[in-house]
Amino acid sequence: MSDLLITGVTWHDADGTPRTGDVAVREGTVTEVGRVEDTEGLTRHDADGLTLLPGFVDLHTHLRQPGREDAETVVSGSRAAAVGGYTAVLAMANTTPVTDTAEAAEHVQRLGRDCGLVDVVPVGAVTKGLEGAELAELGLMHRSRARVTVFSDDGRCVADPRVMRRALEYLRPFDGVVSQHSQDPSLAGPQACCHEGELSGRLGLPGWPPVAEASIIARDAMLARHTGGRVHVAHVSTAEGLDVVRWAKERGIRMTAEVAPHHLALGTDLLTGYDPVYKVNPPLRPTEDQEALREGLADGTIDAVATDHAPHARHDKEHAFVDAAFGMLGLETAFSVVHDLLVTTGRMTMADLARVLSTAPAGIARLADHGRPVAPGEPANLVLVDPTAAVTVDRDASHSLSRNTPWHGRTLTGAVHTTILRGAVTAREGEPAPC
Amino acid sequence: MRHLLSSADLTRDDVRMLLATAAEMHDVQRRDVKKLPTLRGRTIINLFFEDSTRTRSSFEIAGKWMSADTINITGKGSSTSKGESLRDTVMTIDAMSVDCVVIRHMASGAAHQVAQWVDASVVNAGDGTHEHPTQALLDAYTMEQRLGSLEGRRVAIVGDLTHSRVFRSNAITLRRLGAEVTLVAPPTLMPSGIRPWAERDGLHLTDDLDAVLADGPDAVMMLRVQRERMSGGFFPTPREYTVGFGLTRDRLRALTDANPEAVICHPGPMNRGLEISADAADGARSLVLDQVSAGVAVRMAVLYHLLAGEEVAA
Numbered sequence: 001m002s003d004l005l006i007t008g009v010t011w012h013d014a015d016g017t018p019r020t021g022d023v024a025v026r027e028g029t030v031t032e033v034g035r036v037e038d039t040e041g042l043t044r045h046d047a048d049g050l051t052l053l054p055g056f057v058d059l060h061t062h063l064r065q066p067g068r069e070d071a072e073t074v075v076s077g078s079r080a081a082a083v084g085g086y087t088a089v090l091a092m093a094n095t096t097p098v099t100d101t102a103e104a105a106e107h108v109q110r111l112g113r114d115c116g117l118v119d120v121v122p123v124g125a126v127t128k129g130l131e132g133a134e135l136a137e138l139g140l141m142h143r144s145r146a147r148v149t150v151f152s153d154d155g156r157c158v159a160d161p162r163v164m165r166r167a168l169e170y171l172r173p174f175d176g177v178v179s180q181h182s183q184d185p186s187l188a189g190p191q192a193c194c195h196e197g198e199l200s201g202r203l204g205l206p207g208w209p210p211v212a213e214a215s216i217i218a219r220d221a222m223l224a225r226h227t228g229g230r231v232h233v234a235h236v237s238t239a240e241g242l243d244v245v246r247w248a249k250e251r252g253i254r255m256t257a258e259v260a261p262h263h264l265a266l267g268t269d270l271l272t273g274y275d276p277v278y279k280v281n282p283p284l285r286p287t288e289d290q291e292a293l294r295e296g297l298a299d300g301t302i303d304a305v306a307t308d309h310a311p312h313a314r315h316d317k318e319h320a321f322v323d324a325a326f327g328m329l330g331l332e333t334a335f336s337v338v339h340d341l342l343v344t345t346g347r348m349t350m351a352d353l354a355r356v357l358s359t360a361p362a363g364i365a366r367l368a369d370h371g372r373p374v375a376p377g378e379p380a381n382l383v384l385v386d387p388t389a390a391v392t393v394d395r396d397a398s399h400s401l402s403r404n405t406p407w408h409g410r411t412l413t414g415a416v417h418t419t420i421l422r423g424a425v426t427a428r429e430g431e432p433a434p435c
Numbered sequence: 436m437r438h439l440l441s442s443a444d445l446t447r448d449d450v451r452m453l454l455a456t457a458a459e460m461h462d463v464q465r466r467d468v469k470k471l472p473t474l475r476g477r478t479i480i481n482l483f484f485e486d487s488t489r490t491r492s493s494f495e496i497a498g499k500w501m502s503a504d505t506i507n508i509t510g511k512g513s514s515t516s517k518g519e520s521l522r523d524t525v526m527t528i529d530a531m532s533v534d535c536v537v538i539r540h541m542a543s544g545a546a547h548q549v550a551q552w553v554d555a556s557v558v559n560a561g562d563g564t565h566e567h568p569t570q571a572l573l574d575a576y577t578m579e580q581r582l583g584s585l586e587g588r589r590v591a592i593v594g595d596l597t598h599s600r601v602f603r604s605n606a607i608t609l610r611r612l613g614a615e616v617t618l619v620a621p622p623t624l625m626p627s628g629i630r631p632w633a634e635r636d637g638l639h640l641t642d643d644l645d646a647v648l649a650d651g652p653d654a655v656m657m658l659r660v661q662r663e664r665m666s667g668g669f670f671p672t673p674r675e676y677t678v679g680f681g682l683t684r685d686r687l688r689a690l691t692d693a694n695p696e697a698v699i700c701h702p703g704p705m706n707r708g709l710e711i712s713a714d715a716a717d718g719a720r721s722l723v724l725d726q727v728s729a730g731v732a733v734r735m736a737v738l739y740h741l742l743a744g745e746e747v748a749a
Contacts, residue, residue, distance in 0.1 A: 196628075198632045201597075201626035201627040201632055202628070203565060204544075204563050204564035204566070204603060205544070207627060274547045276548075315523070318520040319520050319521050319542075320521050320544065320545045320548065321545075322543065323542060
């Protein structure tokens with residue numbers, strides 16, 4: 001590992017004030033900021049015009065390994081993550097087999113370590129086999145080397161209130177959190193595949209009503225209050241759901257929330273051509289919801305941006321819309337999408353982005369070494385971004401094994417330049433380091 | 436016209452042209468020798484992923500009477516079952532250089548997706564709960580045969596609107612032709628977002644069938660209630676449905692009292708005794724069999740306009 005001197009860079013103080021100067025990184029730690037006196041042995045990275053942020057943390061990634069290595073592997077997903085500016089990703093449990101044991105969690109973590117481009121943090125299933133009935137070995141997963149702290153049946157909602165209550169009670173002693181896919185399955189048919197509204201009515205597609213999301217968030221808020229447990233709302237997608245999150249936070253209930261870039265930026269109208277690349281769960285919502293989510297992210301009601309990176313093999317997407325797989329890629333584009341949408345328009349600052357892409361998600365997942373300020377003594381998990389570069393998304397240039405990006409062909413302002421994990425460059429200008 | 440995927444693809448002039456051609460085809464149908472050379476050398480695949488008797492056979496007859504080679508392929512169930520994706524299936528067929536794929540699929544949007552992938556012309560013969568544009572054309576044709584122009588005519592569409600592709604296409608085509616359309620259903624069988632939709636498209640909404648019939652509409656289109664909807668999810672019992680929304684003998688009388696010229700349509704197959712009584716289905720005001728007969732002529736017209744390009748006109 002070579003030590004780094006990042007010159008002419010802009011970063012933010014703990015209070016969010018931007019500063020410009022040089023940053024030295026030695027042995028995986030930030031050693032000096034501002035003026036670096038002794039540059040002996042440092043590899044110089046000219047970062048004029050670039051901004052240095054804490055490395056991004058994705059609370060919601062599907063790496064597909066084990067089970068669907070044709071769609072993504074820990075290695076390919078790690079490459080995509082590094083290129084996207086991430087230094088840690090939480091790998092969802094809905095693999096085959098499901099991450100519902102300590103051994104399964106350690107296996108995923110080990111695959112991540114072997115690659116080394118990003119910290120792969122396993123998410124444990126809440127229930128055995130994601131079946132929603134019996135608790136998985138939550139405590140053993142937490143005590144394992146993987147130190148699992150975030151638990152989720154993502155893809156499915158922990159719908160049974162008794163199971164959710166027990167999970168929250170059980171997790172409390174070790175500060176675990178349930179990341180809930182908030183969607184009451186009994187409020188929609190089994191084929192629900194889009195937002196329920198005028199367009200789904202016209203298209204003849206069965207939909208999820210927003211109340212299916214809001215009612216679970218409301219229930220979980222009450223369960224969190226009752227148990228003192230911690231609930232994280234995965235990919236909130238509706239204004240109604242967001243209202244409930246706001247209500248819960250105002251009352252001091254331990255509830256956090258994330259939003260996916262596609263729910264901020266893409267609307268239901270994209271479904272008119274029945275292109276399954278836009279099929280995602282929760283579904284794309286109307287303009288009013290997108291606007292509410294942007295507002296919620298800017299005002300802090302939503303804590304974090306999480307990608308819900310969901311790679312799918314081509315043959316799982318090329319079905320009739322109701323039959324196609326749910327999900328879209330997100331790791332490589334998240335920063336550009338959110339920057340283009342909210343920073344270039346003046347609704348959020350770069351410091352806000354550091355909060356929603358790094359500090360807050362690291363806090364929710366209790367990752368001590370991520371989401372730290374750019375300051376002497378802090379771990380050098382960092383990302384350099386270029387706020388002025390325009391990027392045109394090309395799905396064929398993706399480092400994911402899959403191609404299901406909804407952003408193909410779009411030009412966005414703001415690009416990830418260099419990603420640094422414990423002082424080592426893991427990606428530079430769109431190319432991941434070898435692993 | 437390259438494909439026929441949605442009734443919204445057709446302008447008022449397109450509809451008029453297709454219905455005029457259908458009338459000519461209908462005359463041919465009444466001859467002893469029905470065969471026209473129009474589509475000789477053309478190949479039409481009827482790709483049916485879902486059971487159908489009248490639609491598939493009428494497309495097949497329509498093609499054969501115009502001398503096209505028509506081949507029926509019955510797809511297997513849901514494509515999420517192991518094996519081929521929908522794209523693989525249709526690309527296999529398209530690779531055989533066919534001219535037209537007539538597709539029926541249980542998934543909404545299937546015809547739209549297929550049209551993105553293939554070189555052939557695609558005709559939507561019913562996609563899930565989305566649309567059935569040739570059904571709307573044949574319904575309009577049949578009604579016009581009896582009523583004359585539909586401009587300003589009042590048509591009520593009654594029943595399971597949520598799951599009805601017949602309704603979705605008819606609402607569009609009837610509005611194109613200037614008809615006033617009233618939708619009648621219990622709230623649970625109204626499609627999502629129907630209020631803004633109806634406002635945008637100029638459709639009337641009600642759950643009061645008796646009031647609609649007392650108003651003497653020119654046509655009443657009864658929709659089929661699917662068996663799988665009858666188990667209490669959308670309405671309590673078939674009996675309660677009939678009392679609220681069936682075209683019973685009493686309601687038939689109320690309709691003909693209010694408008695003796697009113698006609699009754701049903702896309703079939705009918706649940707006699709549930710959404711429609713035998714008196715209404717078989718009586719003098721019923722167009723049910725005329726609809727079937729018009730089906731062939733209308734599908735001939737559609738295939739003609741899609742496939743009889745200049746190069747085959749000679």
